[in-house]
Amino acid sequence: MNHFWRYKLDHILFWTATVGFLVYTRLELIKEAGLEQFALEIVVRNVLVAALVYFNWLVLIPRYAQQKKIAAYFFFAITSLAVYMLLKNIHDVYLHGFVMNDESKRSFFHNSYYNFSIGLFYLTFFVALQLSKEWYFQRELIRQMEVDKLSSELEYLKAQINPHFVFNSINTIYFQIDKQNTPARESLSAFSEMLRYQLYECNGKEIAIEKEIMYLQNYVSLQRMRKDENYSISFAVGEKMKGFMISPLLFIPFIENAFKHISHHADKNEIRINIARHEDAVKLSVFNTKESNTAAPDHQGIGLKNVKRRLELLYRNRHELIIEDRSDSYEIRLSLFIHGDAGE
Numbered sequence: 536m537n538h539f540w541r542y543k544l545d546h547i548l549f550w551t552a553t554v555g556f557l558v559y560t561r562l563e564l565i566k567e568a569g570l571e572q573f574a575l576e577i578v579v580r581n582v583l584v585a586a587l588v589y590f591n592w593l594v595l596i597p598r599y600a601q602q603k604k605i606a607a608y609f610f611f612a613i614t615s616l617a618v619y620m621l622l623k624n625i626h627d628v629y630l631h632g633f634v635m636n637d638e639s640k641r642s643f644f645h646n647s648y649y650n651f652s653i654g655l656f657y658l659t660f661f662v663a664l665q666l667s668k669e670w671y672f673q674r675e676l677i678r679q680m681e682v683d684k685l686s687s688e689l690e691y692l693k694a695q696i697n698p699h700f701v702f703n704s705i706n707t708i709y710f711q712i713d714k715q716n717t718p719a720r721e722s723l724s725a726f727s728e729m730l731r732y733q734l735y736e737c738n739g740k741e742i743a744i745e746k747e748i749m750y751l752q753n754y755v756s757l758q759r760m761r762k763d764e765n766y767s768i769s770f771a772v773g774e775k776m777k778g779f780m781i782s783p784l785l786f787i788p789f790i791e792n793a794f795k796h797i798s799h800h801a802d803k804n805e806i807r808i809n810i811a812r813h814e815d816a817v818k819l820s821v822f823n824t825k826e827s828n829t830a831a832p833d834h835q836g837i838g839l840k841n842v843k844r845r846l847e848l849l850y851r852n853r854h855e856l857i858i859e860d861r862s863d864s865y866e867i868r869l870s871l872f873i874h875g876d877a878g879e
Contacts, residue, residue: 545664553657554581568634579626587619587654588661596662616654623650680848705730722760725753733784740849741780744817748772748810751786755808758794766797766804773811779873782849786810786819788842789867793823796865800824815872822866 557580564573591612599608624643627650632641640646705727712719732750736742755770762768790808798804807822846854853872859865 545668549661549664550581550585553584557581568630572630572634576626576630580623583619583623584654584657587615588658590615591658592662592665612658616651616658619654620647620650623654676848676851683844683848718760722757725756729753729757737783740782742783744779744781745777747781747783747786748776750784751790751808751810754787754790762804765800765802766806768806770808771810773809775812776810776817781817781871781873782845785842785845785849785871786869788839789819789821789869792839792867793821793865796823796825798824798826798863817871817873819869819871820866822864824864827863 554577557577561573561576564576595608595611595615599605599611624646627646628641628643631637631645705723709720709723709727712723714720729750732746736746752770752772755768759766759768793806793808797806803824805822805824807820809818809820811818843856846856850871855868855870857868859867
């Protein structure tokens with residue numbers, strides 16, 4: 536079925552049936568007006584019908600109907616039908632009134648009702664066909680989301696360790712570390728908070744942005760401890776990053792990728808992470824230097840493939856991901872379009 540939609544076979548079948556039906560019903564024109572006028576009737580009628588249905592589907596419906604501007608849509612839809620009717624009336628007057636010399640059909644409005652009805656029929660049929668296609672896609676998307684969710688839950692259950700055992704072990708190790716060894720204690724505490732966040736707080740569909748930021752800060756802090764003075768690591772958070780919700784763990788794969796593929800020069804190794812809110816968009820940028828003689832970072836790896844899939848499922852038509860792979864650096868820019876208080 537996907538191949539049916541992918542290759543626009545629905546459009547091909549629609550126009551094959553439309554043209555075929557019109558040819559069948561207009562065959563008498565060959566005898567009455569000649570082959571040339573018969574062909575002109577087929578072309579004019581179908582070009583006008585195509586203009587009518589695609590103008591509605593590609594322009595009016597996205598701009599008005601999908602934006603819940605129903606009154607405006609019906610106004611412009613009726614106007615487009617009237618334009619179709621008037622243009623076809625002109626051709627009908629020419630064909631029947633002058634070419635076929637039927638004086639009774641030289642009135643401009645003689646075929647108005649018929650032409651309006653034909654236009655309305657094809658417009659309704661075409662829109663119904665396209666809406667059926669949209670319904671099919673939505674059903675398949677929901678089904679795929681359910682499959683992905685079940686698969687994720689099964690993988691989680693397979694990998695799950697008793698959280699109480701984990702945290703009791705961490706606490707035991709924490710108190711075994713010498714009190715003078717502050718960095719080690721801070722590292723273990725940050726790791727504990729990250730683990731607690733993943734196990735207990737990421738089970739819902741959304742999480743407070745403040746908690747997500749704290750998780751990312753803990754991760755960056757742990758990574759910073761592993762690097763020496765040859766690495767410049769910055770993490771900037773905008774003032775408006777509070778007071779709204781997002782899906783959890785969307786940002787971490789991009790940051791992990793930066794640390795995984797950072798360059799290892801004697802100097803000038805850099806990672807820059809920026810998260811800020813601009814009106815209804817949360818913008819994440821992650822920049823890292825990389826070895827110029829190595830292959831590009833694997834932005835198609837499992838982690839990033841998964842997050843791209845999650846973005847499609849959770850922020851469909853509400854996100855933008857830009858990847859810039861340069862000879863000596865790598866950068867991603869992600870925009871999530873959200874709603875909520877700005878936290879001002």
